[in-house]
Amino acid sequence: MDICEITPSHIRTISPYAPGKPISELERELGLKDIVKLASNENPLGTSPKALKAAQDALMDASRYPDGNGFELKAAISDRYGVQVESIVLGNGSNDLLELAARAFLEPGLSAVYSKHAFAVYALAVLAVGAQGIETEAKHWGHDLDLMLANVAKDTRVVFIANPNNPTGTLLSKAEIESFLKRLPSSVVVVLDEAYNEYLPEGMDTESVKWLSQFPNLIITRTFSKAYGLAGLRVGFALANPELADMMNRVRQPFNVNSIAQAASIAALTDTAFLEQSREVNFSGMEQIIEGLNRLGLEHIPSFGNFLTFHVGNAGEIYQKLLRLGVIVRPIAGYAMPEHLRVSIGLEHENEKFLKALERAIGA
Ligand SMILES: *Cc1c(COP(=O)(O)O)cnc(C)c1O
Secondary structure: OOHHHHOOHHHHOOOOOOOOOOHHHHHHHHOOOOOEEOOOOOOOOOOOHHHHHHHHHHHOOOOOOOOOOOHHHHHHHHHHHOOOHHHEEEEOHHHHHHHHHHHHHOOOOOEEEEEOOOOOHHHHHHHHOOOEEEEEOOEOOEOOHHHHHHHOOOOEEEEEEEOOOOOOOOOOOHHHHHHHHHHOOOOOEEEEEOOOHHHOOOOOOOOHHHHHHOOOOEEEEEEOOOOOOOHHHOOEEEEEOHHHHHHHHHOOOOOOOOHHHHHHHHHHHHOHHHHHHHHHHHHHHHHHHHHHHHHOOOOEEOOOOOEEEEEOOOHHHHHHHHHHOOEEOEEOHHHOOOOEEEEEOOOHHHHHHHHHHHHHHHOO
16 A cells, blocks of 8 residues: 555645755765855854853753743743733744644635745645645735735635745835735734844834734734844744634644743844844845846846845756855745745855856856
């Protein structure tokens, strides 16, 4: 018997998430040194020194289970965002929270709406619980909220919105989202994924946290993986109406956020200097890469994240050439963008190495 036959069909149809290639893997494969990885939207500055210190201290208590309720981390988040602790759900990365939302609010026979070119985990989370995914056509590479609203079916319980979106970097305005929330039936939960919120230019933040009191069906997700530089420790959090938060907390692992991650993220939240520096490095690096792409005559999609998606035509081939030149970027054919590549904004010399390698790869 084929062992796969005992697997439910909704599991068999899932295509696994394709992560950015790890540096160690490329080293093994090609024996290269000095590899630049600009493939997973990681913080090129590394981790806040304060967070590192807190993580090291927490290691001393590694024999103990973590605080399963994340008392101190929730208190810090509550302080920072002015929400009650009952509104907070902690996750093993915000990826965990996307899955918790799917598990708490979906089941076979129900559906979720998300956009084409949106973050791949939405479809994975929805399919994993046997629900149906309704993928909506995009508008200028971003979410078409009117169409998403029109696609909400009787059995739809969740809508996923990435703002800014990954991999396209597109941003919806405050007015667009607010209008969408007002028109959407309150029986449909909105997961507003703001993984790149900390990178938004001043004045562009939608101030979504203020919407929580107005829209009881809203869940906001944030992460410590990007601007806070803690991707390897896996911490994210959701802010929502306490009743929704309660449902999500029921289906999570009791100790889903480890003690080192909790300690590090508390410290990271207070290190505003590191966050500010991360934003500055991102703004100047973004400018540097845009300039370089313009010079090479390559078009890009304007981005509000810490990455940029650009058009190269034969993206698969260019990706391979870049690998051989020691630069890892992200192919996004899996996002129905076979002619684009996504590059994360790095440090100045990393961006420079990427642009030089790209110039060689395209033979410009
Ligand atoms: C990176 C990313 C996440 C998840 O990151 P975690 O490391 O799991 O917190 C969520 N949404 C988007 C759009 C992302 O790009």
